[in-house]
Amino acid sequence: MAEEKKKKRVGIVGFGNLGQYLYEAVKAHEDYEIAFVWNRTLDNLKGKIPANFVLEDLGQFASRNPDVIAEVAHPSISAQYGPLFLEKADYMVGSPTALAEQHVEDRLRQAASHHGLYIPAGALWGGGDIQKMADRGTLKGLKITMTKHPDHFRLASPLKEKNASVTDKAITLYDGPVRGLCPLAPHNVNTMAAGAIAAHNLGFDKVKGCLVSDPSLTEWHHVEVEVIGPGDHEAGKAFSVNTLRKNPAKPGAVTGSATSVSFLSSLLRAHDMGPGVHLC
Template sequence: MASDLKKQKIVRRVGIVGYGHLGQYLVNAVQESDQLELAFVWNRTAENMMGKVDDSLILQDLSKFEERKSDLIVEVAHPTITTQYGEAFLRVADYMIGSPTALANQEVENKLRAAAIHNGLYIPNGAFWGGNDIKKMADRGTLHALKVTMTKHPTCFKLNGELKEKNAKVKEGEIVTLYDGPVRDLCPLAPNNVNTMAAASIAAHNLGFDKVQGCLVADSRMTDWHIVEVEVTGPGDVATGHVFNVSTKRKNPSKLGVVTGNATYASFVSSMLGAKAMGPGVHLC
């Protein structure tokens, strides 16, 4: 009887792409939910799922995702998934992109926006605080500037190129600004760390990836937290300094060497539950 009642309540079949720490958390959340049903789980290394996910739910070949009849596909693997499969996902299901740094590539963003004509492209807020309010300002054209600063222990960054080299040189007790500039240029250098900034760039659509500013700080004393600071600037009189401004500081408990802070896991579950019924187009969730 309980099983029959759960089937009556199921509203969404969800496919999870990625089975790292966050992917495992989401899979468990889906299986415990009376609103969701697991359609499939894919991971680059399928062996990591053996004994943890029922064999019938493991998708060995991601190109065959359509066979699983998902209502929502959730990516928590790597930005390249969106580049390779994003358009195809959107043809048959809503798509929640957990690595929105992929959209820093203008061509990829354009293609996905064009593909989101029958289903929704959902961007989870994750660690980004105040996203809906910022989007409202962008909609009205009253958002003049936005800066997001992320501070973490050096071991919590997974970086590429010059930033990787710079981060490796951070010494005990040091605080080093690794980057301070447009989010678009930062995303390829830190694709796993700055999804918060990418989400900010989507919310602040009148500024976009080129005008939203991102600042990445390595703090060797930051052993227990990830900190995200958001500074919003709106209309006013610059000459007098009477300008609309909102600043927030989010402290997320985290362990050394971990990319995603503790509170972000629950935020992703909320986003997954909310990624529905908004229709075609791009939506924050």
């Protein structure tokens, strides 16, 4: 008799729209099962999931024996628990803006010596190719421009006030290093953070991020990725790639309609790549 295949146990940290989607998808998948679900507000779990799946104290995560932990809550989770997660399981960081804090990135990279630290590609088209160029040292520049309707942003000051002033014309809210943007828009620029991690020879300080608020873009999120490679840039003979990703988005949505499916695909890839940092 063939031995029954062991299901991978998934811990879900966060139970907003994305966490709920992942919970239902994992529960229905033949190769995966729920290890636990944690949410900062426990009342939000009542009546939605069985009590045996609820983890009240995130510090007790190891008692549920997860194979992979998926964070879809807040960047602060990685700072507080990321290294602990990596001692026991693979860890998928759904809020990679956390790594814009240099000490958080350093601790997580160091902790990923026994299990894998996985970064979802999200809306970053061509992330694997960017990472390959970074590995070879041929990546010379990367700029990611995200354009959304003003209502689709969740921002901190001073970008919050600048976005509130948008009326009938598009306004550039920020154009500069991704490291400086992440704490101002932690819920909106995870794609940029993923790009900075993939482009590890450039990092958060040299990867550029541009955030544009466009009142005409009511049903879409646009993500443009500009990659610069080797060559003679002054003579116009350098390698370059430009892509524009158009993601449908409901009015007022922080994340586009394709985000949930993309995160699930990343989660299903977040295993068996060994220690280290992996784009998934």
